[in-house]
Amino acid sequence: MANMYDVTIYTDGACSGNPGAGGWGAILMCGDHSKKLSGSEAETTNNRMELAAVINALLALKSPSRVTLYSDSAYVVNAFNQKWLENWQNSAWRTSGRKPVQNKDLWLRLIELTKIHKVKFVKVKGHSDNAFNNECDRLATEAIKNIKR
Numbered sequence: 001m002a003n004m005y006d007v008t009i010y011t012d013g014a015c016s017g018n019p020g021a022g023g024w025g026a027i028l029m030c031g032d033h034s035k036k037l038s039g040s041e042a043e044t045t046n047n048r049m050e051l052a053a054v055i056n057a058l059l060a061l062k063s064p065s066r067v068t069l070y071s072d073s074a075y076v077v078n079a080f081n082q083k084w085l086e087n088w089q090n091s092a093w094r095t096s097g098r099k100p101v102q103n104k105d106l107w108l109r110l111i112e113l114t115k116i117h118k119v120k121f122v123k124v125k126g127h128s129d130n131a132f133n134n135e136c137d138r139l140a141t142e143a144i145k146n147i148k149r
């Protein structure tokens with residue numbers, strides 16, 4: 001793929017209650033440019049918000065890119081880095097405990113996006129000293145406050 005951009009993305013999801021009102025935040029950086037995104041859902045789970053952050057960040061990219069994506073979600077990072085997704089697909093979307101995989105709809109969307117973009121997933125420690133992760137957490141929790149109750 002010619003003319004691929006190198007993009008750094010940080011994402012985070014948050015939930016007030018689990019399930020409950022949820023929000024997500026993302027920061028995209030490419031060269032001198034950066035963009036902040038956020039969104040919310042009235043009734044969701046923390047894991048769905050973590051996935052929504054990644055999906056929406058990748059959807060915001062205008063052309064195929066090489067992405068380094070930082071997330072504090074072991075759920076998201078391990079699904080790729082520890083081949084959980086591969087195993088789930090090979091076992092008809094069942095977990096190792098034979099239960100249906102949760103959030104299959106979002107995983108399928110994310111798989112499609114990782115066919116467009118070359119994504120490297122990196123785990124960061126949440127609620128620590130990473131300014132970008134902390135800002136994503138702030139964006140996510142602010143988005144929850146914007147939900148009309």
